[in-house]
Amino acid sequence: MEDVNILSPGKRLRQIRKMLKLGQETLAGDKFSKNYISMFENDKRAINAINAGYLANRINTLAKKTGENIEIDSSYLLKSNIDIAKDKCQGWLSEVDNNLSLDIRKIYENLYKVIILSSEYDLIKYRARALYLKGKYSLLNSRYECAITQFLEALIYYGQENDYNGISEIYKSIGKVYYLQKEYKQALIYFNLSDSILEKSKLVDSSKRNEIKYYRALCYHDMDDDAMAKRIIKDVNMENLKVMELAEKVNNIFAI
Template sequence: MEFLTPGERVKKIRKMLKMKQRELQSENITRGFISMIEGNRTTMSRETASIIAEKFNKRAQELGIDLNIDGDYLLMTPAEEAEYYCIRKLNQITTIENLDELKGIFKIADEYKLKKVTALAYIKIGDVMYNNQNFQEAFINYHKALDILLLNDIKDQLPYVYNMLGASKAGLLEFSEAIMYFQKALEHAEEMNDIEIKIKASYNNALCYKCISKPAVSIDYIQKCLSVLDKEKDFEHYVYIKSIEANCYRDMKEYDKALEIFRGLVEEINDNNNPLLGFLYTNIGEVYMEKNDFEKSMEYFNEAEKIRRKEDKNLLSHTLIEKANLYIKMGLYKEARSLLEEGIEISYRNKDMEYIVKGSYLLVEVYKKLENKQAIIETYKKLANILQNMGNKKEALKVYIELTLLYIENNDMINAEYCLEKARAIVE
């Protein structure tokens, strides 16, 4: 890819538009001056560049060409044009299939010493991997970007990168480590006055503190998040944040407070087909389940399932798996197994790590009640495989240890040794 000096760029565009040098003339811009610009024997002022750009745009419009350039574009150095080109190309990359295009971007960035472009390229890989639920690869690439940003004192991307490092760790269910990155994201967002990352990192920290059983700390972060969130502009995010708050009260066994928050959110939704109702009804079902009011719990789970089967199939797995937990508590193991099998299948399809793990452990609990040891082994084997593929080594290690114990119990030393080798490989 060739990147031009300002003079070379003017000449190239002029020839592309089939214009003569004299057609670029105007007051204080002579044909001779244009010739000197194109020969790199003089430089343009911003005003001159803007006048020439306007003439180019006018001719392009006459020819039906979409040019739309400005003086700043004409004044770009080769390195600046290279950066401009690379950033435009990066914005076009959205899938794993076109990540190959990054090879050329890395090459250009290396040739012109564009450290920020290199960091943005690693961020792009991280984004694509994260969106494909490959959290370990996402983390690795975000960290490569972070190293470049810190080494070159490039601050504008730091809030985003720290937040995504935390999100990747949270995706791997490594919540304590995630919190450290979210805290750094908040610090840099404060410095850069990045409201969007303040909201996201506060929300993410709230969720992680809830997951490590620190509901009071979680509520503090929820309040920080709500203090900067515009409820009218981002109602969905508001619902999710308030739901974390409600679930914190549930964890503290303040069930009436939790139900009060959830019911208040339901009342704010006017559309009976809104997918958010499936989410809220599932949560209300969980609260009633913990209160041991199984009849009310089942009522809300059924409503949630009905809505999600129609409006929110990707998250149907959450409702099915939580509802299966209710069946387990009621001693209805065959019914629970049926829901879990469907819910886990959807979770595998969506690479939904949290519910793959939760559903699989519940299914193991069901198979224990049904005394189906082989089914337990098969469930653990499938779970271990996907945990390893998705980079969750800590959880995979736990599963291999459980498998080892099961094989020893069956006096199957060959498979027990195989699982121990797998566990050792993870530790090393």
């Protein structure tokens, strides 16, 4: 898969030069020697920001003359392989997060590429996010066993990053899987874990905690423990149609 093959800065320059069918002397112009271009392309010498800027402008100018639609900036020749990997992972994840009219095949392809690059370059937070999103789409497609496996794998990496919001989100998602399987007691365990993580973290998100309380109340309601569901719902400070509907259900039971 070509997208996950990251070239060194020198190899990036060589690739563009060959696309434009330019010789090293032509690219060097008046500022550099052919030997300088050759050493850089073969990773035998580094490049500074000034020289990278010159080469980027030279490439853009020559590309216009040949009618090629190529335009780069100096960062393309300065960024490390890890920087490029981060940019690629972020781009693929953004496409999935923003749901830019991607079909399911393209979504899984993006996530697969993120997992490959993040594994190669030890980009833990991107791997965690990709695995979480895989679990999310497995959940949406009712592939519950796959979803739990993917969520639990993502949990390992969120834990390594001490990402408490991510950990809480994973526990909540696993709770949803068990709820949809009507395993309400098991679901409650994970909803409680999700809430506990948020409570202990310094970044307390009241909207997230209210959402978790809603799911906890829903579990108790479906286990016919409407007294507990009512107590939890009373603590939920959220103008949300789902919460109001559940509260109405519970209150109607006690009104009978």
